[in-house]
Amino acid sequence: MMNTHETHPEPMQEDELFVRFVNTLELSRGEPVEHLADAERLLDWLRDEHLVSGRGRAAEAGRLRRDPDEAQRRLQRFQRLRDVLRGATRDLVERGDVGSGHLGELNHILRHGLHYHQLRHDGGETRFTVSQVGDRLDQARATIAGSFAHFLADQGPDRLRICDNDACRYVFIDRSPAGRRRWCDMRTCGNQAKVARHRARARGASAGAGARTGAG
DSSP, X not given: OOOOSSSOOSOGGGOOHHHHHHTTEEEETTEEEESOOSHHHHHHHHHHXXXXXXXXXXXXXXXXXXXXXXXXXXXXXXXHHHHHHHHHHHHHHHHSSOOHHHHHHHHHHHHHTXXXXXXXXXXXXXXXXXXXXXXXXXXXXXXXXXXXXXXXXXXXXXXEEEOSOTTXXXXXXXXXXXOOOOSSOIIIIIHHHHHHHHHHHHHHHHHHHHHHHHHO
């Protein structure tokens, strides 16, 4: 899992695919960190997530190197999916529903990721292969969108969270027994919030004492 915090969000082992994808654009001390800055890094991420094979990654990389405009279009489509997933997550966290615009885009991506299997007979030998037919990258996008769709359908949105730390905003699933987590990681973002509250109280107390001294 990609994260530039000093410690990883918890629990690490239960991230959903769509959560890992949304967090490929994260904040580190309030500054954006882009993990999918170009088509090559996108393909690496898809391979590492087993959404394309090593051979498929090589084929797509060669094709996109020959057509930089297409490479940029493909990258933008994945980045748009990421924006839609984060927007849909924000909809759910803030008002408990997904806006019609985000829902429509997700269904469009799911529909265009359809593929089928084809049986092939290899030459004169008595050997058959079954291959998947369809656009690899569209299928990968649809699989990511499907991860979000199945999570909502199977588990519901009640445990979906966005970290309360404005300098983080990491998307996570609250697996705690009480379901009341506000931060992606208590040891980092939670402690930062506590320190900020303590400093604010100290400033307030100091200002109040100064005002009383001045009045005296």
